[in-house]
Amino acid sequence: MRGRYFTTLDEDHDSYEGNCASVRGGAWWYNNCKQFNPTSIFNTTLKLTCNGLSRAVTQLQLKIRPSICDSSHKTIHLTDTGCGCAAPEH
Structure with a gap:
């Protein structure tokens, strides 16, 4: 994107x-x-090829992070007025 x-x-x-x-x-x-x-x-299929094997993608997970957050944040609260990011749990 x-x-x-x-x-x-x-x-x-x-x-x-x-x-x-x-x-x-x-x-x-x-x-x-x-x-x-x-x-x-449209009923189309996304196929990916890896090591010569073609596989249809059967599931998709889309993850979106505001650009103001950095990669150290794992949870984003979309109702917050700021970044709203929480530190990752260990």
Whole structure:
């Protein structure tokens, strides 16, 4: 996602001349409309190849951290007015 803005049906922030959220059927941090989108309505499969074996991705976990938090924080409280990060538990 690396600095990309989130594109939705009503907010087009991708580099495609149209709206990728409209074309692909779901909002995402698009650069162009050809990348994988887990919010898409289309029944597509993401396949990854490792050591010559191709495997379909059957689960996806998306983790988002505000850029004001550093990697030492593991929990973020989204209702806080500041960073709201808690130190990692050991």
